[in-house]
Amino acid sequence: MMRASPVQDCLSSSATRRDINGMSTVWSTPEDLQGDTLGLCDRSCLTRWGVKGAGAAAWLTALGLPVPQHPNQWCALPEDGLIARLGTTEFLIEDGWEGAIAPQLAQQMANLPSKVYPVLRQDLAIALTGCAVPDLLRQTCSVNFQALDLTEQPVILTSMIGVSVVVIPGDRAGRPFYRIWCDGTFGVYLWQTLVTIAQDLGGGPIGAAYLYDLELGR
Amino acid sequence: MKLMTCPINGQRPISEFFYGGELRPMPDPATADDATWADYIFNQNNVPGLKQEWWCHTPSNTWFIAERHTLTDEIQRTYLYGSQVLEEVSP
Numbered sequence: 001m002m003r004a005s006p007v008q009d010c011l012s013s014s015a016t017r018r019d020i021n022g023m024s025t026v027w028s029t030p031e032d033l034q035g036d037t038l039g040l041c042d043r044s045c046l047t048r049w050g051v052k053g054a055g056a057a058a059w060l061t062a063l064g065l066p067v068p069q070h071p072n073q074w075c076a077l078p079e080d081g082l083i084a085r086l087g088t089t090e091f092l093i094e095d096g097w098e099g100a101i102a103p104q105l106a107q108q109m110a111n112l113p114s115k116v117y118p119v120l121r122q123d124l125a126i127a128l129t130g131c132a133v134p135d136l137l138r139q140t141c142s143v144n145f146q147a148l149d150l151t152e153q154p155v156i157l158t159s160m161i162g163v164s165v166v167v168i169p170g171d172r173a174g175r176p177f178y179r180i181w182c183d184g185t186f187g188v189y190l191w192q193t194l195v196t197i198a199q200d201l202g203g204g205p206i207g208a209a210y211l212y213d214l215e216l217g218r
Numbered sequence: 219m220k221l222m223t224c225p226i227n228g229q230r231p232i233s234e235f236f237y238g239g240e241l242r243p244m245p246d247p248a249t250a251d252d253a254t255w256a257d258y259i260f261n262q263n264n265v266p267g268l269k270q271e272w273w274c275h276t277p278s279n280t281w282f283i284a285e286r287h288t289l290t291d292e293i294q295r296t297y298l299y300g301s302q303v304l305e306e307v308s309p
Contacts (some may be wrong), residue, residue, distance in 0.1 A: 071226050087226055087278050142219070142231045157227055157278035159234050164277035 005044040006124040006187030010195075015207060020045040020097075028207035035210045036175070038132035038203025040194055043125045043179075043211060044187075046081075049102040050119025051112075052090035059116045060091060065101070067091075072155045074168055077101055080216075084155045086166060092121065092181070097212050124187030126180050126194075127211055132201045133176035139197055145169045145178075163190050172214045224275040225282050225298050238272030241283060241299075268294065 003023040005011070011026050018027035023045040032039070051060070060067050065083060066075045074084040080096030095102050109118045128136065137145055141160045148154050148169055156167040166181040182190050198204050220232040240262065245254050266289035273284045273296070285294040 087280055142234075157275075158230065159277050 003045070005042055006122070006184035007042055007044070007191040010188055010191050011042060012205065018208070020208070021047050026205070026207045028209045029205065031204055032206045032210045034203045035129050035206040035214075036131070038128070038130040038136060038198045038201050039206035039210060040191070040198055040204065041127045041129070041206050041208055041211045042191070043127050043208060044123065044184075045208070046095055046097070046125060047100070047102040048092060048094040048121045048123065048125070049106045050090065050092050050121045051105070051116060052119050053115045053117045054089055055113055055115035056089055056091055056117075057085075059113055063105075065093075068153070068155075072157065074153050074155050082168070084166065084168065086155065086157060090119065092119075092166065094125070097216060121181075122184045123181040124184050124190060126191065128178040128180065128194075129172065129175060129206075129211070129214065130203055131175055132198075132203060133178055135201055136194065136197050136203075137178070140194070141167075143167075161190065161193050165190075177214065222273070222284065222293060223296050224278070224280055225296055225301070226280045227275055227278055230275065234275055234277055236274040236276050238274055238281065241270040241272055 003021065005023060005025070008024070012029055015026045015029040017024050019025070025045040026042060035041070057067050060083070065077065068075050068083065068085040071085055071088050074082050076082055077093070077095070077099060079101060080099035081094050081101060084092040086092055093102050093105060106118070112118065134146060141158060143156055143158045145156070150170060154169065156169065158165060158167065160180070163182050163186045168179040170177045170179070195205060221229050222232050222235050223229045242258070245258055247255065268285060268287050271284050271286055272281060274281045282296055282298050284296045286292070287294065
């Protein structure tokens with residue numbers, strides 16, 4: 001099955017592409033090194049699935065998945081990926097570059113118990129990386145991410161340039177590393193605006209290979 | 219910047235919130251007469267004072283109750299519906 005990124009038409013046509021999970025993805029660009037300063041990477045190709053309802057936490061636990069105990073918290077999946085608790089009864093499950101749990105969960109959609117409901121996730125998923133990420137966030141968002149305790153693995157649901165987003169702040173290799181999701185229909189606006197600001201700050205779009213190495217520590 | 223505290227997401231700018239109207243007990247539509255039902259639908263109590271109101275944190279779609287003084291615009295507290303005993307605060 002072919003999938004398309006919400007920002008497919010905004011991505012560089014001259015970049016090296018690779019098919020990941022059925023989605024044509026920008027893998028590398030000549031500007032990838034600007035990720036050290038401020039890089040935006042489209043990671044919509046990663047498989048994800050959502051589930052919500054009063055029985056969702058118990059159902060995920062019964063499947064042997066780690067479930068964040070508190071609202072707006074995330075934890076890592078055993079293979080590669082994450083599970084984020086959005087509020088009290090909704091969860092976002094996203095595979096990493098080498099994980100495959102989300103498609104397995106989606107296959108069980110027809111056999112969900114009561115009070116467990118699937119949530120179709122067709123998000124724009126991006127990552128921000130580089131030392132200038134806080135500068136970009138200060139221009140686009142009202143949350144003070146610097147005050148967060150990253151060891152508590154927080155999930156922030158807020159508004160970024162008027163678009164509702166889910167943000168997981170973090171760091172990799174000593175530099176800020178933020179994962180952001182938004183509804184795909186707002187994707188082009190969010191992407192183009194962030195790219196414009198990033199370019200003002202000396203950064204810009206980068207390929208997924210940069211993130212692949214960063215996230216897997218290679 | 220005007221701030222409001224969502225019971226789940228914490229303190230955020232007011233631009234992230236949406237007003238959902240005053241919390242009012244709904245008469246039983248099966249037993250209420252027309253006058254009572256029409257009063258519930260069309261008439262609002264606009265006397266300034268401490269009101270219980272529905273508000274929504276739009277990025278997370280979290281609906282909750284805010285106790286807000288409509289004269290001073292002071293928000294006294296916020297909480298999830300059902301998490302506390304609702305007291306009659308409207309005049």
